[in-house]
Amino acid sequence: MIDSKSKLKILFLCTGNSCRSQMAEGWARYLWGEKIEPYSAGIETHGLNRNAVKVMAEEGVDISEHKSKHVLDLLDIGFDYVVTVCDHASENCPIFPGKAKVIHRGFDDPPRLAKDAKTEEEALGHYRRVRDEIRDFVKTLPQALEQK
Numbered sequence: 001m002i003d004s005k006s007k008l009k010i011l012f013l014c015t016g017n018s019c020r021s022q023m024a025e026g027w028a029r030y031l032w033g034e035k036i037e038p039y040s041a042g043i044e045t046h047g048l049n050r051n052a053v054k055v056m057a058e059e060g061v062d063i064s065e066h067k068s069k070h071v072l073d074l075l076d077i078g079f080d081y082v083v084t085v086c087d088h089a090s091e092n093c094p095i096f097p098g099k100a101k102v103i104h105r106g107f108d109d110p111p112r113l114a115k116d117a118k119t120e121e122e123a124l125g126h127y128r129r130v131r132d133e134i135r136d137f138v139k140t141l142p143q144a145l146e147q148k
Contacts, residue, residue: 017042027138
C-alpha cells in the first residue's frame, strides 16, 4: 500500500469546479486511488453539476458528495501537478508555490454543449462524451505526467 505522502498530488482545475474538474477528480480517485491523491477546484465556484453526477454514477463513480471549491482554498497543498481542464482556467491559472508543474488538457464544456438540447437524454449525451474523454485522459496517468 502506498501512503499518501508518496502519492502524486494532482489538482484538476476548471472555471467553476462544477463538472469537468469534478469528473476528472472522480476518475482519478476511481482509477488511480493507490497512486494519485486527486483534488479539484475552480477559479470560481458554481456548485456541483447534477448531470455530471448522473453520468459518472452510470459508470460506477460516485461524485455526489464532492463540493465546489475555489483554487485559493487549496494553495497550501503541495501539488505535484495542476491540470487545467478548460481554456479559461488555463488562461487564469494562479501561480502555485513549490514544485507544481502546470499542464493543460482542455475538454469541451458539457453545460454549454447541452444548453439547446431538446431532451434530457440529448443533453446527457454531451456529458457522456466529455466524461469518456476525461476517463481516457485520466487512464494515462500517472505515467504520462511523469514523462512531462
